[in-house]
Amino acid sequence: MRTRSAVWSLVLAGGLAIATLPAPAVAGGPAPSPAPAQAVVVAPAATSVPANVSTSRTPKGRLVLLPLVNKTYALTSGWGPRCIPTRGATTFHYGLDMGAADGAPVYAVTGGVVTDVRQPSGGAPGTIVVRSLVDGVPTWLGYLHPWNPGKYVKVGDKVKAGQRIADVGASGPATGPHLHLEVWTGGYYTGTSHDPRAWLEGYGLPVTAQATADRVAPTPSSCTYYSTTRLNLRAGASTSTTVLATLDANTRLWNKPGTKINGFIPVSVRMDASTVLRGWVHTDYISQSKAYHLATSTVVRSSAVSTSKALYTAPAGARVAPGRVSGWWTNVSVNGVTGWVPTSAIAGGVS
Structure with missing residues (x-):
């Protein structure tokens, strides 16, 4: 059985990366599938539940609600396999990202006991987990990316549905302020992960209808990356495995998303017109775009x-971000300045 410290040593990003341990089970909706929920209502201001937050009841009458105020968030990233968006992020996204204003209130989806409160550390996001x-x-339920997850709650606190438990933030790997919401049964990161959108909507909560936009991209069938420095292509997901080739910076790689072990993902690399090598690279040294310095x-x-x-x-x-070329010169943006440098001064990758 995994210890709590072992589980938390894996936390790397919104969605949380899996290191040496086997990937958790995944499922697309509530467990078990709920019966039709009661009609959605907007909680009146006179109740303890915030105004303008959609609520519903489970078949057995439990109060559940959206974690953000209606029409204040956009759906930006869904649950499932994905191309790694930023260094330290995962290739399977275990949550639903709801982009919102920095500092916006985050409410408990349902009542429970706070089992973990983790401050942002070592590239990991701030996290609150409620059982x-x-x-x-x-x-x-996991609520990720607040700047200060201990602002409103601590481990052992009993929280009610609709209680403010956090502020929207962008701690850890994030491209902007958002709530990353996770749903697990059978244990947090030891059980089964569920698609939060399907889980919420399965209980009658209009997470999609109350969003200002739905920018969730379809699940990609493949991802393209580029090495950001000279990078070893290895036979396995470990630095102790055989080096199959050393790739130059900005070498094109591609893979099928969803698998990440010890920070490594499986990739294919075209070495020449007739040779494709398959191996593993560490995700700290890849990007979805070419890099230069x-x-x-x-x-x-x-x-x-x-x-x-x-x-x-x-x-x-x-x-630097290179642009157009004129003779021996290249137009670049560097540290907020745009101008011209000799093309010979530009090297591939990041130093």
């Missing part, structure tokens, strides 16, 4: 001639 008994089924300290100039005005001296290693 509930939903129509006889032990259920864990300055090989030496370089003067950024106002135009593509060496006598033009010097705008900025960029340090060696500074990451």
Whole structure:
């Protein structure tokens, strides 16, 4: 049986990465599937449940509600396999991302006991986990990415449905403020993960209808990445396995999303017209786009001639975004400055 410390040592991102342990089971909806729920209502301000938050009842009468105020959030990323969006994130997303204003209130979906409160640390997001008994089924709900998850609750607290338990934040791997909501049965990260959208809507909660936008992309069948530095392609998901090849920066890789072990994912690489190698690379050194840096300290100039005005001296290693080319010069953006540098000063990857 996994210890709590072992489970939490795996927390790496919104959706939480799986390291050496086997991946949890996954399921698409509530467990067990609920009977038709009562009609959705908007809680009146006079109750303890916040106004303008959609609520419902489970078949056995348990109060459940959306974690954010109606029409204040957009659905930005769904549950399931995905292409890794940022360093430290996962390739299977165990939650539903609801983009909202930084600091917006997060409410408990249903009542329960707080089992974990984790401050952001080591690249991991702030996390609150609440254990509930939903129509006889032990259920864990995870609320991820608050800046200060201990602001309103602590481990052992009993919370009520609709109680404010957190503020929306962007701690850990995140591209903007949002609530990442997870639903588990059988144990948090030791049991079965459920699609939060299907779980909420299965109990009559209009998570999609009350969103300002639904930007959840379809599940990708494959992902394309580029190495951000010279990178070892290995025979297995460990640094102790054989190196099959050492790839140059900005080498194109592709894979089928969903599997990540010890920070490694399986990829395919075309070495030449007739050779494709298959192996494993560490996700700390890949990106969905090519990356470039300055090989030496370089003067950024106002135009593509060496006598033009010097705008900025960029340090060696500074990451650049190359644009159009004119002769021996390339237009770049570096540290907020846009100008021209010798093309010879630009190297692939990040230093």
